[in-house]
Amino acid sequence: MSVKQGREFIVSKGFDSFFIDLNSAVKFNLRFFKELFLPPYEGREIIKQCYEIGWKSLPLISLTGFITGLVFTKQSRPSLAEFGATSWLPSLVAIAIIKALAPLVTALIAAGKVGSNIGAEIGSMRVTEQIDAMEVSAVNPFKFLVVSRVIATTVMIPILMCYTGCVAMLGSYINVHTNEMTSFVAFFEQAFSKISFLDIFSSLTKAVVYGYTIGIVGCYQGYNASQGTEGVGKAANASVVVSMFLIFVEEILIVQITNSIRG
Template sequence: MEKNTSSKTNGPGKISRMFLTLYDVGAFVTRFFKEAFLPPYEIKELVNQCYNIGYQSLILISTTGFITGVVFTKQSRPSLAEFGATSWLPSLVAIALLRTLAPLLTALIAAGKVGSSIGAELGSMRVTEQIDAMEVSATNPFKFLVSTRVMATTITIPILSFYTALVGMLGALLNVSLSEGTSAKAFFLSALESITFLDITASTIRSIIYGFTIGIVGCYQGYNSSKGTEGVGKAANSAVVIGMFLVFLEEVITVQFFSLFRTV
C-alpha cells in the first residue's frame, strides 16, 4: 500500500514540474521578445557575439561542409551512372545541400559548439554571482547576456548555413573535376539551374528557426543553472542535447511544411 501511495504522489509531482518548466520556458521566450526590441540596444555586444559565434564554428563548419560535398558526390555517382544520368550530379548535390544538408549540418555543429559554450558561459556567470552583481549595479543582465546571444545565433546561423552549402559545392566540384573533368563554370551553371526561389527561402527560414532555438536553449539552460560547478556542466550538456533534439524535431516539421508548397 505504501508503494502504491508513493507512486501516485510522484506521478502528479513530475507532471506539475513538467508544466512549471514549460511555463518558465514560455516566460523566458516572452521576456526575450520584450527585451530584444526595446531600447537601449546592445549593438556592440551583438556584433561581438556574432563574431564569436562565426569564428568559433568557421573551421569545423568548413571542414565538415567540404567533406560532406566530396562524400555525397562520390556516393551518388554510382546510382546516377546506372541510369546514365551523371550529368545531373551537380544539380543533385546543389539541391541536397541547400534544401537539407547545409542547414541541418550547420545547426547540429552550432548546437554542439555554440550551444554548449553559451550554456557553460552563462552558467559560470550565474554560479559566480556575476549576473546578480549586474542586477545590483542597475544593469539589465537579460538584455546584455541573453538577448544579444539569441539574436546573434539567429543572424549568424543562416549565414553559416549558406557558407556550408558553398563549401560543400566546392568539395563536390573537386570530386567531379577529378573524376569527369568538368569545368567549374559548367558545374555551377548546372547546379544553380536547379535551385529555385522557394529553396533559398525555405533554407533561410529553417536556418533562422534553428539559430533561434540553439540560442534560446543555451541561454535558458545557462541563465537558470543551479548553483555549483556541477550545474555549469549540466547546463552545457542540456543545451547540446535539448538543442539537437529540437533541431531534428523542427527539421521534420519544416520539411513537411515546405513540401506542401512544392506540390502546389
C-alpha cells in the same frame, strides 16, 4: 493527488516538473521578445557575440562542409553510374546540400559548439553570482547576456549556412571535376538549374529558426543553471541535447510546410 516526501504533486514529480519547465521556457521566450524592442540596445555586445559565434566557428564549419560535399558526391556516383546518369550529379548534390544538408549540418555543428559554449558560459556566470552582480549594479543581465546572444545566433547561423553550402558545393565540384573533367561554370549551371527560390527561402527560414533555437536554449539552460559546477556541466549538456532535438522537430515541420506551399 499523490503525496511524496511531504510535497504535493498533481500527477507525479516528473510530470509536474515537465510542465513547470515548459511554462518557465515559454515565459523566457516571451521575455526575450519583450526585451528585444526595449532600450538600452547592446550593440557592441551583439557585434562581439557575432564575432565569437560566426568567425570562430568558421574552421570547423569549413572542414565539415567541404567533407560533406565531397563524400556525398563520392557516395552518390556509383548509384547514378548504374543508370548512366552521372551527369545529374551536380543537380543531385545541389538539391541535397541546399535543401537539407547545409542548414542541418550547420545547425548541428553550431548546437554542439556554440550552444554548449553559451550554456556553460552563462551557467558559470549564474553559479558564481556574476549575473546577480549585474542585477545589483542596476544592469539588466537578460538584455546584456540573453538578448545579445540570441540575436547573434539568429543572424550568424543563416550566414554560416550559406557559407557551408558554398564550401560543400566546392567539395563536390572538386570530386566531379577530378572524375568527369566538368568545368566550373558547367558544374554550377547544372547544379542551380533544379534549385528554386522557394528552396533557398525555405533553407534560410530553417537557418533563422535553428539559430534562434540554439541561442535561446543555450541561454535558458545557462540562466537557470543550479548551484555548483555540476549545474554548469548539466546546462552545457542540456543546451546541446535540447537544441538538437528541437532542430529535428523544426526540420520536419518546415519541410512539411514548404511541401504544402509547393503543392
